[in-house]
Amino acid sequence: MSSATVFALIVFVIAYILMFTIQKLRPMISVAAAILFVIVGSLGIFPEFRYSVIDALSEIDWNVLMMISGTMGTVYLFIDSRMPMQLSDFIIARVSSVKWMVLALSLFAGLISAFVDNVATVLMIAPVALAICKRLDISPVPAIICISVSSNLQGAATLVGDTTSILLAKAAGLDFMDFFVTQGKPGMFFVTECGALASALIVLWMFRKENTMITLDDRTYVEDYVPTVLLVLTIMTLILASFIPYKDNAAPGQFYKPDISNGLICLFYFLIGVSREIFMHKNMSLPLRAIREIDYYTLSLLAGLFVVIGGIRRAGVIDLIGSTLAGLSGDGSRASVFLVYTVIVWVSVLLSAFIDNIPYTATMLPVVAVLARELSAAGGMTVNPNLLYFGLLVGATLGGNLTPIGASANITAIGILRREGYEVSSGTFMKYGVPFTLAAVITGYILIWLIWS
Numbered sequence: 001m002s003s004a005t006v007f008a009l010i011v012f013v014i015a016y017i018l019m020f021t022i023q024k025l026r027p028m029i030s031v032a033a034a035i036l037f038v039i040v041g042s043l044g045i046f047p048e049f050r051y052s053v054i055d056a057l058s059e060i061d062w063n064v065l066m067m068i069s070g071t072m073g074t075v076y077l078f079i080d081s082r083m084p085m086q087l088s089d090f091i092i093a094r095v096s097s098v099k100w101m102v103l104a105l106s107l108f109a110g111l112i113s114a115f116v117d118n119v120a121t122v123l124m125i126a127p128v129a130l131a132i133c134k135r136l137d138i139s140p141v142p143a144i145i146c147i148s149v150s151s152n153l154q155g156a157a158t159l160v161g162d163t164t165s166i167l168l169a170k171a172a173g174l175d176f177m178d179f180f181v182t183q184g185k186p187g188m189f190f191v192t193e194c195g196a197l198a199s200a201l202i203v204l205w206m207f208r209k210e211n212t213m214i215t216l217d218d219r220t221y222v223e224d225y226v227p228t229v230l231l232v233l234t235i236m237t238l239i240l241a242s243f244i245p246y247k248d249n250a251a252p253g254q255f256y257k258p259d260i261s262n263g264l265i266c267l268f269y270f271l272i273g274v275s276r277e278i279f280m281h282k283n284m285s286l287p288l289r290a291i292r293e294i295d296y297y298t299l300s301l302l303a304g305l306f307v308v309i310g311g312i313r314r315a316g317v318i319d320l321i322g323s324t325l326a327g328l329s330g331d332g333s334r335a336s337v338f339l340v341y342t343v344i345v346w347v348s349v350l351l352s353a354f355i356d357n358i359p360y361t362a363t364m365l366p367v368v369a370v371l372a373r374e375l376s377a378a379g380g381m382t383v384n385p386n387l388l389y390f391g392l393l394v395g396a397t398l399g400g401n402l403t404p405i406g407a408s409a410n411i412t413a414i415g416i417l418r419r420e421g422y423e424v425s426s427g428t429f430m431k432y433g434v435p436f437t438l439a440a441v442i443t444g445y446i447l448i449w450l451i452w453s
Contacts, residue, residue: 001320002046002048002315002316003046004046004048004049004315004316005315005316005317005320007040007046007049007315008037008049008311008312008315008316008317009312009317011033011036011037011308011311012033012308012311012312012317012354014033015029015030015032015033015308016354016405019405020403020405020426021426023423023424023425023426024423026301026405027297027298027300027301027304029304030300030301030303030304030305030308031300031303031304032304033304033308034056034303034304034305034307034308034311037051037056037307037308037310037311038051038052038053038055038056038307038311041055041311041314046315048316049314049315050314051310051311051314055310055314056307056310056311058310059306059307059309059310059311060303060306060307061302061306062259062260062263063259063260063261063262063263064119064263064302064408065263065299065302065303066260066262066263066264066266066267067119067120067262067263067265067266068119068123068266068294068295068298068299068302068408068412069263069266069267069270069294069299070234070263070265070266070267070268070269070270071119071120071123071124071234071266071270072123072293072294072295073270073273073274073290073291073293073294074227074230074231074234074266074269074270074273075123075124075127075231076289076290076293076294077227077230077270077273077274077277077286077290078127078227078228078230078231079127080227080286080289080290081222081223081224081225081226081227081228082220082221082222083222083225083227083228084127084128084130084131085131085135085220086219086220086221086222087128087131088128088131088132088135088220089219089220091104091105091128091132092132092135092214095214096213096214097210097211097212097213097214098136098138098207098210098211098212098214099204099207099208099210099211101132101143101214102142102143102146102203102207102210103200103203103204103207105125105128105129105132105143105146105147106146106147106150106200106203107150107196107200108125109121109122109125109147109148109150109151109154110150110151110153110154110196111154112124112125112151112235113150113151113152113154113155113409114154114155114157114158114189114192115158115238115239115242118148118151118152118155118162118407118408118409119408119409119412120234120235120238120262120266121147121151121409122144122147122148122151122409122412122413122416123412123416124231124234124235125147125151126144126147126413126416129143129144129147130144130416130420136212136214138212139422140417140420140422141417141422141424141428142206142207142432144413144416144417145413145424145428145429145432145433146203146432146436147413148401148407148409148410148412148413149199149401149410149432149433149436149437150196150199150436151409152397152398152400152401152407152409152410153192153195153196153199153397153398153401153436153440154192154196155397156188156191156192156393156394156397156398157179157188157189157192157193158176158179158188158189159174159175159176159178159179162397164357164361164393164396164397165179165188165393165397166245166246168361168365168389168392168393171365171366171368171369171389172385172386172389176243182386183384183386185451185452186451188390188393191390191394191443191444191447191448191451192444194443194444194447195394195398195439195440195441195443195444196440197443198439198440198442198443199436199439199440201439202435202436202439203436206432206435226273226276227273230269230270230272230273231269233269234265234266234269237265237269238262238265238266241257241261241262241265244256244257244261245257246259247259270290273290274287274290274291293419295412295415295416295419297415297418297419298411298412298414298415301405301411301415302408302411305405305411309355312355318355318360334453336375337375337383337387337453338449338453340371340375340388341387341388341391341449341453342445344364344368344371344388344391344392344395345391345392345394345395345441345445346395346441346445347395348360348364348391348392348394348395348396348399349395349396349398349399349402349437349441350399350402351399352395352396352397352398352399352400352406353399353400353401353402353403353406354403354405354406357396357397357399357400357407360396361392361393361396364392364396365389365392368385368388368389368392369385371388372384372385372387372388384452384453386452387448387449387452387453390444390448390452391445391448391449394441394444394445394448395441398437398440398441398444399437399441401433401436401437401440402430402433402434402437403426403429403430403433404424404426404429404430404433410429410433414429
């Protein structure tokens with residue numbers, strides 16, 4: 001292990017411990033750690049570790065930051081129109097208790113996030129949950145945490161549900177329908193839905209005492225439906241754009257979309273809403289409020305984390321993880337294959353609770369391909385690469401639900417709650433995130449082994 005790798009690990013561990021223990025200072029801690037990586041990398045203190053300001057800026061996922069900014073702006077216009085209150089009326093009229101309300105919103109968020117980015121899903125569904133909880137005078141924390149972790153879960157259901165799914169599809173040669181049925185066997189969609197069913201049972205159990213009856217005294221009336229139309233158009237355009245590949249996933253000569261396409265879509269519809277208020281209604285106050293309401297706390301936290309993760313990747317930490325797993329190939333027996341499969345799933349769960357799953361997945365996919373070949377060549381059982389590919393996807397996609405900083409959607413959800421005056425500790429988040437994750441991962445872990453071993 002090089003000195004640069006040791007340095008990166010130490011900074012990474014200290015930064016995450018501080019972010020876990022001092023919630024209010026998370027953005028400052030992540031930005032400070034990012035600056036430290038850039039200073040050390042720019043000065044060449046470790047010859048094998050170079051990390052300039054330009055390198056750091058390239059590690060930031062501008063698509064995610066633009067998408068959060070644009071969607072938050074449109075969602076503020078949506079909230080100001082009182083449509084979330086009307087939607088809450090609709091839901092309250094059809095569910096009997098708080099328990100079923102939380103379950104319904106979680107499942108709905110999961111359905112949308114199978115086709116739309118998880119962060120955008122949280123931004124669109126959370127206002128409805130907030131409106132309902134305000135009417136019932138209860139804390140929105142549990143409901144919004146469940147919405148967040150549910151949206152992360154469903155990212156593995158389809159090829160377009162999450163970046164990790166896109167990366168895996170390219171490595172494994174899968175198309176959109178292969179996520180439903182491939183080689184005559186159930187694909188990731190059905191595995192994920194079984195995980196969703198198991199996690200739904202966990203939600204019901206955790207909220208088993210929340211039997212407060214929901215009643216509706218009066219109904220909300222909405223006069224301006226344009227913000228709702230803009231939000232729906234945002235969702236529909238994101239879904240349509242998800243079927244167009246990015247450059248790295250496009251076939252030769254195939255049309256591809258820019259890396260910041262989702263962010264541009266979200267900003268475009270927000271700008272339409274702002275322009276309408278300014279030029280048609282001669283109203284400057286609402287657009288200014290919408291811009292102020294964008295969660296810059298969450299944006300700075302995410303930007304810092306992107307740079308930190310890029311730093312540990314360039315310092316060789318993720319490569320070290322991959323090479324360590326590659327040493328487990330064994331003799332190819334069924335027991336050996338099961339051991340490798342188990343380690344891939346659960347190490348991925350653990351690491352993606354702290355490391356962004358996109359660079360981790362990108363690093364591990366070629367490692368998994370080599371492992372499958374080595375295990376098959378060892379003379380034991382023939383290993384279908386999909387066994388390890390799908391195990392990696394389950395672990396890397398769902399592991400982020402273990403912690404409040406393990407996935408961008410979780411960070412966004414915590415930011416929404418913070419703006420409403422609710423400071424969510426790591427322990428509170430994990431109270432819901434850990435059982436939800438374990439139920440979904442264990443279900444997927446067993447099913448994938450039974451189907452593909």
